[in-house]
């Protein structure tokens with residue numbers, strides 16, 4: 145059955161020739177078609193264009209099986225790609241939220257056994273079914289807010305059994321939702337309580353026990369490390385990434401959230417798909433990223449929630465780099481997967497133009513999770529993951545109306561949800 149969306153006020157992020165990513169000054173450009181149609185067949189985008197060029201389907205054989213949507217006054221966007229989340233977790237951490245309000249830093253909370261270790265304890269106590277159910281609820285929530293592809297990390301297990309438990313939940317989610325899901329193994333997210341004072345031994349265990357088991361069950365697409373001050377060093381990251389790569393996992397890492405950690409450089413050295421957070425980026429980091437295949441990915445939700453300095457996004461774009469944005473949905477530093485709110489934060493706090501922010505949450509974030517050939521733009525042959533907005537006056541209205549859900553209809557794999 146074909147699906148035809150007609151009279152679209154504006155069809156956003158169209159590409160005749162799909163690009164790998166959008167970089168530098170091009171990030172301010174967004175290709176759109178006014179008064180457009182979009183034709184979907186067998187879950188894929190078959191065609192699109194101006195209404196004036198709409199084929200006469202009455203004369204085409206077999207088109208009696210065509211469903212139509214009249215999108216007058218409404219826009220169609222490619223679904224958001226959320227390339228960095230930790231959305232499989234147990235419990236919530238609002239107690240730490242008040243600790244933060246009282247002035248404790250992220251590192252101080254971590255030192256008191258809060259933070260990631262708090263989530264690890266709850267992860268240990270949760271069953272696979274409980275984790276699956278709660279993550280599925282979050283997935284449904286983000287689908288309703290326009291997300292069509294999401295990366296999910298392990299990293300709240302921190303024991304072999306619990307990391308595998310998390311990754312099996314992600315695998316089950318992959319098999320049972322219409323979203324595109326990619327998984328990352330983040331055994332080196334924090335040193336668990338049992339290994340306190342024995343960080344080197346924990347790293348050895350991640351390398352010699354966890355990575356081979358994760359690979360044996362084919363549970364992760366990417367290898368991740370929290371390479372930052374107070375967490376894992378460049379040398380440890382180097383070893384873990386090498387071990388992951390030997391097992392077919394491309395690096396995609398946390399870097400430079402808390403300091404100039406060297407995380408960006410070690411990520412680029414091993415051709416990471418992305419380096420994420422990037423609050424601490426100077427000239428050396430920008431030089432390292434130039435000419436690389438690594439997507440700098442900024443997480444405005446975490447910086448907002450933790451009240452941190454903002455990543456120098458403008459400086460990176462001025463240097464000709466691409467930038468992606470993701471939600472970082474997790475219980476500690478960003479308890480929301482609302483990508484439209486990420487657009488608003490990007491515009492207000494990072495002074496990104498709405499067009500730049502939309503590029504960063506679609507085509508560029510698709511690259512940052514390795515799905516740019518499948519989704520991230522309106523292009524012929526790509527998977528039909530799109531959403532139709534409510535009636536809105538302009539593209540700029542999306543980040544402007546920061547508290548409103550403007551998604552009216554979600555279409556994933558060509559199916560109206």
Ligand SMILES: N=CN[C@@H](CCC(=O)O)C(=O)O
Nearest residue numbers: 259260370446472474476477
């Ligand atoms: N920075 C490292 N990890 C997560 C936080 C996880 C947590 O606090 O639970 C992040 O991406 O923000």
Ligand SMILES: [Zn+2]
Nearest residue numbers: 228230398472
């Ligand atoms: Zn993260």
